[in-house]
Amino acid sequence: MIDVITVVSPDFVESLKKIIKDSEKDDLKHENYKECKDHAEEMSWHVYGTKPERLLKRTRPREDPAITQYRLESYEPITQSICKKALSIVHKIFDPNLYSIRFDESAQAKELEKYTLEDYPHFNTVVNYLANFIMKKMIADPNAIILVQPYAFDIMGAERPKPIATCYHSRDVFMRGINYVCLFDKCEPLERGWKRWFFTYADKVGVYRFYVEMSADGRDFIFTTTESYIHNFGELPVWSLTGDYSDTKLGCYQSYFFAAVPFWNEAINDHSDVTGAYRMHMWPQKWEVADECEYVERGEGSNYPCQGGYVFDGNTKHKCPSCGGSGYKTAKSPYESHLVNRDKFMTGEGGSANIQPPFGYVTVPVEATKMLEDKADRNLKKGLEALSMDVVNEIGLNQSGKAKEMDRTELNDFLKRISSVMYDIHLTNIYYFFTKYMFGVSDPEKVEKIQPEISKPTQFDVYSSTELTEQFAKSKEAKLNPSYLAVKQVEIQNKEFSTNPQLLARLNLEISLDPLAEVSTDEISMMLANGTIEKCTAIIHDNIRL
Numbered sequence: 001m002i003d004v005i006t007v008v009s010p011d012f013v014e015s016l017k018k019i020i021k022d023s024e025k026d027d028l029k030h031e032n033y034k035e036c037k038d039h040a041e042e043m044s045w046h047v048y049g050t051k052p053e054r055l056l057k058r059t060r061p062r063e064d065p066a067i068t069q070y071r072l073e074s075y076e077p078i079t080q081s082i083c084k085k086a087l088s089i090v091h092k093i094f095d096p097n098l099y100s101i102r103f104d105e106s107a108q109a110k111e112l113e114k115y116t117l118e119d120y121p122h123f124n125t126v127v128n129y130l131a132n133f134i135m136k137k138m139i140a141d142p143n144a145i146i147l148v149q150p151y152a153f154d155i156m157g158a159e160r161p162k163p164i165a166t167c168y169h170s171r172d173v174f175m176r177g178i179n180y181v182c183l184f185d186k187c188e189p190l191e192r193g194w195k196r197w198f199f200t201y202a203d204k205v206g207v208y209r210f211y212v213e214m215s216a217d218g219r220d221f222i223f224t225t226t227e228s229y230i231h232n233f234g235e236l237p238v239w240s241l242t243g244d245y246s247d248t249k250l251g252c253y254q255s256y257f258f259a260a261v262p263f264w265n266e267a268i269n270d271h272s273d274v275t276g277a278y279r280m281h282m283w284p285q286k287w288e289v290a291d292e293c294e295y296v297e298r299g300e301g302s303n304y305p306c307q308g309g310y311v312f313d314g315n316t317k318h319k320c321p322s323c324g325g326s327g328y329k330t331a332k333s334p335y336e337s338h339l340v341n342r343d344k345f346m347t348g349e350g351g352s353a354n355i356q357p358p359f360g361y362v363t364v365p366v367e368a369t370k371m372l373e374d375k376a377d378r379n380l381k382k383g384l385e386a387l388s389m390d391v392v393n394e395i396g397l398n399q400s401g402k403a404k405e406m407d408r409t410e411l412n413d414f415l416k417r418i419s420s421v422m423y424d425i426h427l428t429n430i431y432y433f434f435t436k437y438m439f440g441v442s443d444p445e446k447v448e449k450i451q452p453e454i455s456k457p458t459q460f461d462v463y464s465s466t467e468l469t470e471q472f473a474k475s476k477e478a479k480l481n482p483s484y485l486a487v488k489q490v491e492i493q494n495k496e497f498s499t500n501p502q503l504l505a506r507l508n509l510e511i512s513l514d515p516l517a518e519v520s521t522d523e524i525s526m527m528l529a530n531g532t533i534e535k536c537t538a539i540i541h542d543n544i545r546l
Contacts, residue, residue, distance in 0.1 A: 002228045004201055004208040012175070013223075016182065019174055020197050021218040029174050035249045036143035036170040043255050046264050047087075047140035049077030055265055056272055071272045078271050079264040082380050086257060086389050087136060089411075093419040094131040097494070098457030101127075101427075108439050108450045111160075116434065121151055121164055126430055130422055134167060134241065138421070142243030142253035143170040145181065146426065147200070148433040149207045149237070153227040161229075163437035165430050167241070168200075179203055181238050192216060202238060206230040234442070237433045242421055256418055260383030267383070270376035274369060290328035295320055388414050416458060423456035468492045476518070485518035486511050516541040 005013070019028045026034040045052040056072055092098075101117070103109040116126045123129040137144055144167055151162040168183045175182035185198040193216025201208045207229050213222040231237070243253040255261075295306040297313070304313045306320040309327035319325040384390045388410040435441065435450045472488045490508055497504040511517050515537050516524055524541065527533045 001225060002206065002208070002230065004210045004225045004228070005223050007203065007205065007208070008180075008201065012180075012182075015175065016199075016212070017221055020212060020214055020221070030176045032143070032249060032252050033170075033173070035246075035252050036141075036173070039143065039252070039254065039258075040141040040170050042261060042265075043140045043257070045077070045268065046079045046083040046257070046261065047136060049080035051075055051077075052265075052268055055268055058269070060273065071275055074275055075272065078376075079267055079380065079383070082264070082383060083257065083260075086260070086384060086387055087139065089389050090135065090139075090415060090418055091131065093415055093422060093457055094127065094135075095457070098459070099423065100455045101452045102455075103452045104449060106450065109452070112431070112435060112438060112450060113452065115162065115438070116431070121162070126165070126427065129165065130426055134165075134426060135418075135422065137167055138241040138243065139255050139257050141170050142241050142255050143173075144168060144241045145170075145173055145176075145183075145238055146241065146429070147181070147183065147202055147207070147238050148430065148437065149200075149202070150229050150437065153207075153209070153229045155229075160439075161437050163434045174199075179236065181236065185209075202236065204234055204236050205232055207237075231437060232442075233433075233436055239425065239429055242425065256414075257387060259386040263379040263382040263386060267376045267379035270372050270379065274373045274376060290326075293320060293323040293327055293329050295322035412459065419456050419458075423454055427454055468495060479520075482516075482518040486514075489518065510544055514541055514544050 015028070019025075022028060026037065041050075041054075042052075044050045045055070051072075052075075053072065056075060057068075060068070101113075103113040118124065120126050120129065123132065134146070147166050147168060148163050149166060151164045155161050172184040173181065174184050180201065180203040183200045183202075185200055187198070188196045190196055190213065194213055196211050196213050198211045199209070201210065208225060209227040210223060210225040213224070214220070240253060243255050244258065246252040246254050293306040293309065295311075297304045297306075297311050299313060302314075304311050306323060306327065309320050309323055309325040310317050311320050320327075323329065381390060431451045431454075432447065435447050439450060441447050441450065468488070469492055472485070472492060475488060476485055490511055493504060493507045497507065516533075519541075524533070524538055528535065528538055
């Protein structure tokens, strides 16, 4: 095992000591650390449903502190479901009918295929890992990184290493350079106030795991390497999850869903205000006609009445225990009885009663609350619009055929961008470094021969069955090529009968075996008359579905 201290520079050690000593100072870590961490925090409100305290604590005009506290405690992640819907749409890029991974017939290629598509740890396949973990992580934290490292460092004899792709949150990327990366794993308390910090360090030569023990006063540090694996790649097996390039901070990425964030943030604010407004309607401001406090405190030599809410006993002054310093008699709870002097009701001639109550509640307007509630719902939908996904959410509503076609094109382009990252960057890099780990090859030609050929999807299943059927009917009416019509029919069947594979296989087989599929009866009669087809061909066409 190689000690990590022997491969890092003295400057790295001193920088790491400063980071550990003042771990809350973001500026001690890598240059873009704070921006990356803050962006991931904001995205987590919508992707993972974490509480957006920074957003909810924004001061509202004339808001009661009790309402602020109530809003914070009663928050529910209302944007998580709409974000989940958007993630489900993006998940279409992993439809197995849209991509292919083809391996060479060599023994090493077959071994790589079996490991990555059958025996991959925890996820069974690397595609499942990308689809069910990395995709969501990439949307939530585009500045997170993937490190390819051995599943186990203690490899014995001729045992082949089993590499895995490990994702590290951007908040755990403490130091990063062109030739190395230092990743935080965890921190444990020790005796006498000491702490033990665990790290993973990777460079172009190897991967190392170590921990640093720090004294309570931050003066003493002990470095201990626990594991190391030397790969000698000559390159760093690390890359970012990526997203859109930030236009404000060079070297940072923004989530592909960031265009929806302003609307979803506003929806959270609006919904939080609506929640507070509802509570104000249920417990509105109370008003009360009150009499002056008549409390009298009995002393040894004299009595001391309440004067404006305070009792003066000659030398000292203290708050009246009856009125609490208000100077007026009042009930302290809405469930208490209000005792009113009879004379206050007998004000008319002949002792007629005054029916005006001595207390009441301020009527709170409801129009603004209703408008705010509607605005919150609109902002949720606007978030999907920003991602060109509203066309899937509300198919055909108030849209012309041309508008729908444009929206579908935008959505298809959006999915294509994410698909390119998943297949051209993540999956390609995973297979590249897996090949180098498992077989120890460095020659680019040998690596390329073992690696699979990956065909990424370029068109996505973003149409409903109704829309596909409408397209098919118009294509048939326009008398397009029968081969094209047959393909469109198969597309509709695949959509309609995806949960009935036996029936789907039969329907698709009928089309594939029909020599005159989607050819009109008039065209068949003309071809028979011209002698361009044999009668048996027409018979097969007429009877294939019997």
